[in-house]
Amino acid sequence: MQQAYRIVRRWSGRILATLGGWLVAGWAGAVAGLAVGALIDLWVRLTQVVGLVWSGCGLGRTQRLFLGATAMTMGHLAKSDGRVSEQEIAAARRVLGELPLDERGRRRAITIFNRGKAPDAPLRPVLGLLRVVGRNRPQELARFLEFQLRVALADGALDAPQERLLRRIWHQVGVSRADLDARLAELRRGTVRRGVRPTLDHAYRLLGVSRGASSDEVRRAYRRAISQSHPDRLIARGVSEQELEAAGERTRQIRAAYEAIREARGGV
16 A cells, blocks of 8 residues: 555656646647656656755755755665664764754755655666766765765675665766775775765866876876966956855865875876
8 A cells, every 4th residue: 555655656747747638638648748747756756855855944956956965865875775774874864964954954854864765766866966066066076975985884884785876876976986996995994084085087077187197197287277276376366255265175176186196096
């Protein structure tokens, strides 16, 4: 009975739109209604993670996306091996405590975490949105990935279903498998550094070079990127205080990207 209710709830838009289309225009209307209904169902599911669920929390659209994706994916990951352990719940709570949320926002995030446990949680479309936005926000995407690893390894072991899901997550947000392998190796050796690092894919993108670039090309790209964001240069151009703050954040991202590449190459 509960399973039937879940199916009807998930397909309610398609059911109603298909029926309405058939009543208005026969089978052609039913087909059109099915397509429209599928979009309505998807929109409803997304609003429960990254949209209206955050009403009254004072968050922008990008913040809603990152926070909603973080909470939902943690729930999906914790449940992927069939049960959510106390250690995974504790790890998720610690993550939520680090996010820029007030008490109302934390309650919403917990709701989304629980929704993420459902088999039909909208993981693919949410991660697809995160992939698009994350291209210009590599530090936030790196932080999202770090949070997922912390939950996956909270109970000291990485089960096969969790590892498969991690690889799916990395793929759907547009980050290579090599990055996940490197992170897992660091965590298993206990040598991972605290703090957020950009993924290797985004580190190279930030510097504007390819993975095949030589060490000299990487160094030149780093110096050029740092020079473009230098405060003295920007002040001379008469930029605003807000633009100076944005340049400072970009400089931190560039330095983190350069360090990530240096570590991956054993020192550039």
